[in-house]
Amino acid sequence: MSGIYIHIPFCAKKCFYCDFYTTISTKYKNEYVKALIKELKQRQNYIEKKEIETIYFGGGTPSLLNPIEIQNIIDEISKIYNITNNAEITIEVNPDDINLKYVNELKDTEINRISIGLQSFFNEDLKLMNRRHTSSENINAVKLLQDKGYTNISGDLIYGLPNMTIENWQKNLISFFDLGVPHLSAYHLTYEPNTVFSKFLKKGKIKEIPEENSLKQFELLISEAKKNNFIHYETSNFAKEGFFSRHNSAYWKQKHYLGLGASAHSYNGKSRQFNIANIKEYIKRVEEGSGYFEKEELSITDKYNDYIITSLRTIWGLDLNFIKDSFGQKYYQHIINKSKLLLQQENLYFENKKLKISKKGKFIEDSVLLELFY
Numbered sequence: 001m002s003g004i005y006i007h008i009p010f011c012a013k014k015c016f017y018c019d020f021y022t023t024i025s026t027k028y029k030n031e032y033v034k035a036l037i038k039e040l041k042q043r044q045n046y047i048e049k050k051e052i053e054t055i056y057f058g059g060g061t062p063s064l065l066n067p068i069e070i071q072n073i074i075d076e077i078s079k080i081y082n083i084t085n086n087a088e089i090t091i092e093v094n095p096d097d098i099n100l101k102y103v104n105e106l107k108d109t110e111i112n113r114i115s116i117g118l119q120s121f122f123n124e125d126l127k128l129m130n131r132r133h134t135s136s137e138n139i140n141a142v143k144l145l146q147d148k149g150y151t152n153i154s155g156d157l158i159y160g161l162p163n164m165t166i167e168n169w170q171k172n173l174i175s176f177f178d179l180g181v182p183h184l185s186a187y188h189l190t191y192e193p194n195t196v197f198s199k200f201l202k203k204g205k206i207k208e209i210p211e212e213n214s215l216k217q218f219e220l221l222i223s224e225a226k227k228n229n230f231i232h233y234e235t236s237n238f239a240k241e242g243f244f245s246r247h248n249s250a251y252w253k254q255k256h257y258l259g260l261g262a263s264a265h266s267y268n269g270k271s272r273q274f275n276i277a278n279i280k281e282y283i284k285r286v287e288e289g290s291g292y293f294e295k296e297e298l299s300i301t302d303k304y305n306d307y308i309i310t311s312l313r314t315i316w317g318l319d320l321n322f323i324k325d326s327f328g329q330k331y332y333q334h335i336i337n338k339s340k341l342l343l344q345q346e347n348l349y350f351e352n353k354k355l356k357i358s359k360k361g362k363f364i365e366d367s368v369l370l371e372l373f374y
């Protein structure tokens, strides 16, 4: 089973922390959608299996497309692939795009999962991040989606924001869990180069929170999620039983996916492909049928390192037998040697014959992963 990711690179406004490939001009929107469908046809053989279990409209802001455009893309996919009966079809939306008309139109599509970028329930935070919605719009948008029958909803929150206190983060978490939404993606703010936040940081306009506060906020996130019966199934992802994101889980379980659109990535077990991150060039080259992506053939070491990152970040953990069978004795011996100390230090532990990162290890996750790399 495979997945399809569709990148919609338009945003009404650029958030100050974000470095995803997006543009605030929608001038090329119609041509872009046409190019997406053309790319789908051109690259239909990239993934071997014709069964599609998950489709994900990500961004950018896919809710800047109207639901008819979204359904047209799904229809085109179903002309080529067999979309399974219980496929998970997700759209990322921004709260201020969610109104009665939009949701009524969305109900006529095959979208069955909504991921909504809430980010914070404090208007000061939303303003600081240059978001275009308020806290009450967050709440109204979720309630409207729920009233119209959507149950499979995920919310994004950001913590570790400048000046964010542990008390405010707790209030944000309480507001989130009060909504009765079954999935949470919570990301610690990262200062990406070339974002407004990075510039503010350099100029001293904002300050990073102390590391101990970051850790406290992460700990609080884990404990509040547990209290609300959410399972911490991936570093930044929490869900009630039955509501894990099947699309993202497929990435972490090394399943194959076709990524369509400017800047989209694809993976088919042999190679990764990266589409050009420029709308105009993307449209032009798709029209011409000329190269619009870079291809990276994966070596065994690349695949081993990918497996380390993706498996250890999840609740399912790392299977040593899988390492031996897929990558060979050399890599198996490497991980046995490298994990000894991390096991002694209780950064790693074994459960059901799988190697997993402990709560202690999660706080230094990047260095644990790096230690195990080949």
Ligand SMILES: C[S@@+](CC[C@H](N)C(=O)[O-])C[C@H]1O[C@@H](n2cnc3c(N)ncnc32)[C@H](O)[C@@H]1O
Pocket: 017, 018, 019, 020, 058, 059, 060, 061, 062, 092, 093, 094, 095, 116, 117, 118, 119, 156, 157, 158, 187, 188, 189, 190, 191, 192
């Ligand atoms: C690709 S964005 C798309 C969601 C949608 N466009 C929105 O903004 O609501 C996915 C999520 O990544 C998170 N994110 C993006 N950049 C981040 C950063 N620098 N630090 C922390 N979280 C970030 C945000 O929570 C965002 O909702």
Ligand code: SF4
Pocket: 010, 011, 013, 014, 015, 018, 019, 020, 022, 059, 060, 061, 094, 117
């Ligand atoms: S966070 Fe979302 S809305 Fe904001 S710029 Fe990034 S993709 Fe666009």
